[in-house]
Each structure stands twice: as structure tokens, then as C-alpha cells.
Amino acid sequence: MMEEKKILITGGTGFVGSFLSEELIKAGNFITIVTRDPSRYREKEASNQKYIGWDEIESVMEKTDIVINLAGENLFGKRWTDAVKKSIYDSRIEATRSLVDAMRASARKPELFVSASAVGIYGDNGDTLLTEDSPHGSDFLAEVCVDWEKEAMVATDLDVRVAIPRIGIVLEKNGGVVEKMYLPFSLFAGGPVGSGQQYLPWIHMTDLCRALIHPIYNPEFSGVYNACAPEPVTMSEFARVLGEVMNRPSFFKVPEFVLKVALGEAATPVLSSLNVQPKVLQVSGFEFEFEDLKLALADII
Numbered sequence: 001m002m003e004e005k006k007i008l009i010t011g012g013t014g015f016v017g018s019f020l021s022e023e024l025i026k027a028g029n030f031i032t033i034v035t036r037d038p039s040r041y042r043e044k045e046a047s048n049q050k051y052i053g054w055d056e057i058e059s060v061m062e063k064t065d066i067v068i069n070l071a072g073e074n075l076f077g078k079r080w081t082d083a084v085k086k087s088i089y090d091s092r093i094e095a096t097r098s099l100v101d102a103m104r105a106s107a108r109k110p111e112l113f114v115s116a117s118a119v120g121i122y123g124d125n126g127d128t129l130l131t132e133d134s135p136h137g138s139d140f141l142a143e144v145c146v147d148w149e150k151e152a153m154v155a156t157d158l159d160v161r162v163a164i165p166r167i168g169i170v171l172e173k174n175g176g177v178v179e180k181m182y183l184p185f186s187l188f189a190g191g192p193v194g195s196g197q198q199y200l201p202w203i204h205m206t207d208l209c210r211a212l213i214h215p216i217y218n219p220e221f222s223g224v225y226n227a228c229a230p231e232p233v234t235m236s237e238f239a240r241v242l243g244e245v246m247n248r249p250s251f252f253k254v255p256e257f258v259l260k261v262a263l264g265e266a267a268t269p270v271l272s273s274l275n276v277q278p279k280v281l282q283v284s285g286f287e288f289e290f291e292d293l294k295l296a297l298a299d300i301i
Contacts, residue, residue, distance in 0.1 A: 004028050004029055004030060005029045005030070005065040005066050005216065006029070006030045006032070006063055006064050006065045006066075007024055007029050007030070007031050007032070007064070007065065007066045007067075007068060008032045008034065008057070008060065008061070008064045008066070008067045008068070008110075009021060009024075009031060009032070009033050009034065009067075009068045009069075009070065010033075010034045010068070010069050010070055010071035010095055010099065011069070011070030011071040011072065011116075012031070012033035012034065012035070012068075012070065013033060013035050013041065014070060015170065015172070015175040015176060016070055016167075016170060016205070016208065016209075016212075017033070017070045019172065019205050019208075019209055020068070020070070020209045020212055020213075021033060021049070023209045023213065024213070025048055025049060027213075029048070030048050030049070031048065031049045031050075032049075032050050032051075032052055032060055032064070033049070033050070033051050033052070034051075034052055034053070034054060034056075034057060034071075035051055035052075035053070036053070036054065037053075038051035038052055038053050054095075054098065057098060057099065057102045058101075058102040058105055058106070061102045061103060061105070061106040061110070062106045062107055062108045063108075064110050065110055065111055065112070066110055066111065066112045066113075066114070066216060067099055067103070067110050067112070067113045067114070067115075068114045068115075068212065069095065069096055069099055069113070069114065069115040069116060069152070070116050071091060071092065071095035071096075072088070072091050072092045072095070072116070073087045073088045073091035073092075075088060075141075075269055076180075076269070080140070085140060088144060089144050089147070092144060092147075092148045093144075093147055093148060093151055096115055096148060096151040096152050097151050097154075099113070099115075099155075100113075100151065100152070100154050100155050100158070103155055103158055103160060104158055109158055109159065109160050110160055111160070111161060112160070112161045112162075112163065112215060112216060113152065113155045113160050113161070113162045113163070114162075114163045114164075114165065114212060114215055114216075115148075115149075115151075115152035115155075115162065115163075115164055116164070116165055116167055117145050117148055117149050117152075117164050117165065117166045117167070117224065118141070118145050118166055118167050118168075119166050119167065119168045119201045119226060119228060119274050119276050120137070120141035120142060120144075120145055120268075120269060120272070120274075121136050121137065121141075121142050121145035121146060121149070121166060122134055122135075122136065122137050122142065122274055122276065123136070123137015123138060123139050123141075123142045123272065124137065124139070124198075124268075124271075124272040124273055124274075125137075125272075125273060125274060125275065126273050126275075127199070127273070127275055128275060129275050129277060130226075130274060130275055130276045130277065131226070131276075131277050131279040131280075132166075132223075132224050132225060132226055132279055132280050133279075139268060140268070141268060141269065145166070149164050149224065152164055161215075161219075161222050162222060162223070163215035163221060163222050163223065163225065164223065164224045164225070165211055165212055165224075165225055165226075165227040166224060166225065166226050166227060166228075166276075167203070167208065167227045167228070168200075168201035168202055168203045168226070168227060168228030168229070168232075168274075168276060169200050169201060169202045169203070169228075170202075170203060170205055170208055171202055171203065171204050171205060171296055171297065171300055172204070172205035172300060173300050173301070177200075177202075178242075178297070178300060178301070181193075181239070181242060186246065186248070192235045192236045192238070192239040192250070193235055193239075193270055193271075194235060194270060194271045195235070195271075196234060196235045196236035196239070197234055197235070197236065197273070198234065198235050198271060198272060198273035198274075199232045199233070199234055199235075199273045199274055199275040199276075200232060200233060200234070200235055200238050200274070201226070201228035201229075201232045201274045201275070201276035202228060202229055202232065202233070202238070202293065202296070203227055203228045203229050203290075204229070204289070204290035204296040204299065204300070205300075206289055206290065206299075207229065207288050207289055207290055208227055210286075210289070211225075211227040211278075211281060211286065212227070214281065214284070214286055218284060218285075221284055223280070224280070225278065225280035225281050225284075226276050226277065226278040226279065226280065226281065227278065227281070228276050228278055229278070229288055229290065229291055229293075229296070230277060230278055230282065230288065230291055231291055231292065231293065232274070232275050232276060232277075233293055237293075238293065241293050241294050241297060242297055242301075244294065245294060245297045245298050245301055246301060
């Protein structure tokens with residue numbers, strides 16, 4: 001167990017952030033969660049957890065050991081109009097910039113800045129094996145991730161160690177792809193989405209939280225790293241395994257054109273093929289608890 005740290009988290013009330021906050025509290029840390037409306041969470045405050053607004057970041061930065069940045073508008077559920085794309089971009093870039101500005105203004109800097117990115121930075125790559133050294137893509141999501149990472153890396157100029165996890169598709173109940181696919185499968189109407197040949201760089205929530213915490217335990221660890229399991233699968237294989245775990249068939253395919261008609265450009269994260277490997281994590285000695293998709297889904301469902 002590590003010594004108690006004072007950890008500031010943005011996006012701490014979200015899908016990933018809520019699980020991560022719980023793990024950090026269990027490990028004996030003091031958590032400050034940044035949210036747009038802290039008054040909504042007053043009843044959840046405790047001796048080891050408090051909520052603050054974005055305008056209060058600078059006031060607490062001097063007493064913060066570690067900053068974890070998970071803030072960002074949800075990518076799914078609506079078409080990417082120009083206004084939505086601006087919101088997706090600004091929510092990530094401006095939040096990261098605000099944190100770095102607060103660090104710059106603080107007499108005492110945090111020792112570590114863990115700032116999220118996404119595997120979408122690589123763009124659609126078919127079967128090509130992707131590592132942290134692979135080139136960036138050129139679509140909207142890739143460009144967002146490139147600028148997002150650049151903003152975070154500015155903190156290195158302040159002598160703050162920066163670690164940037166490129167997060168894959170997170171598997172956990174009550175959120176993400178499992179929640180979206182669970183209902184049709186439970187109604188015997190599940191199946192692959194799109195061509196079925198696109199690779200999904202998945203990761204179990206437990207391993208993602210461990211990967212986000214990994215730089216805290218490893219003081220030499222820094223830079224970008226892929227936060228996804230070492231055994232990516234195609235969408236067809238994912239659907240087949242999900243059906244097997246749920247004891248349901250997997251043959252009701254959702255064609256690619258249907259998604260594109262319904263969601264337009266917002267279908268990109270589901271249809272892109274990303275055969276991503278967590279090379280940096282593995283070289284650093286990180287060991288996954290869930291490398292096998294069937295075991296991961298069985299644990300969740």
C-alpha cells in the first residue's frame with residue numbers, strides 16, 4: 001500500500017472516475033473531485049473525499065500531490081454536429097489547460113499529472129498492429145487526442161511528471177459498450193455492429209483503474225501508454241463471446257450503413273479498427289488481471 005496522497009480528480013463522477021475514486025480511497029488516499037455542480041454531492045463528502053467547483057482548482061493545487069484528469073464530453077449517443085464537436089474538443093482541451101494553468105500558478109507543484117487520452121488517436125487502421133510508437137490518425141477524434149495530449153505535456157515545462165493513458169473500450173456493467181449491447185442480447189437480438197472485422201481494443205474496468213494508478217507506484221514511469229488489454233478481438237468475436245457468456249445467440253448484425261445513417265460521423269468510434277497493444281505497460285512490468293475476454297465479460301455479467 002502506498003503512503004497517503006492528496007489526489008485531485010476531474011471527471012471523478014463519471015463512468016471511469018467513480019470506479020477510480022473508490023479504488024484510490026480504499027488505498028488510503030484523500031480525494032478531491034472537481035465537478036460543475038459540487039452542491040449535488042455534498043451528502044457524499046467524507047473525511048477522505050470532497051467535491052469542489054472548477055473555479056476552486058487553483059486554491060487546492062498547492063496541497064495536491066497528484067492530479068488525474070478524466071474530464072471530457074461523452075462521445076456517444078448523438079450526432080456530431082459542429083456544436084457537438086466543439087463541445088467534445090473544448091471539454092478536453094480547456095479542462096486540461098485549466099489544470100496546467102493552476103499548476104503554473106501554484107508555488108508547490110504536484111509530483112504527477114495523469115491526463116487521459118484515447119486509442120482513437122491512431123485512427124482507423126484495419127489489422128495493423130498499433131503501439132505507442134505508431135503514427136497518429138487524421139480524423140476528428142485523432143486530432144482531438146493529439147491536441148489533448150499536447151496540452152497535458154505542457155506540464156513537463158513545470159517539472160511535473162506527466163503520464164498519458166490512451167484508453168481503450170472500457171468493460172464494466174452499467175456503462176460503456178456492455179450496457180449498450182446487453183439489452184439486445186438479453187432479448188435474443190444481439191450481434192456484431194458494423195462489418196464485424198474491426199478490432200476492439202478493450203480493457204476491464206479493474207485493469208483500467210490499475211493502469212491509471214500504475215504511474216503513482218512507479219516514479220520513473222511517464223509519457224504516453226496504451227491502456228487496453230493485450231488481446232484485442234474483432235467485433236464479431238466480441239459479440240460471439242458476449243453471447244456465449246449470456247447464453248444467447250449472436251447473429252443479428254447491425255450493418256455499418258445503418259449506424260452511419262443514424263449517427264453520421266459519431267459512428268466512427270464503433271466502426272474504426274484499432275488493433276492496439278499495451279507495449280509500454282507490459283515493458284514496465286504491469287500485469288493484467290483480465291487478459292482473456294471471456295473471463296472479463298463473465299466477471300462483469
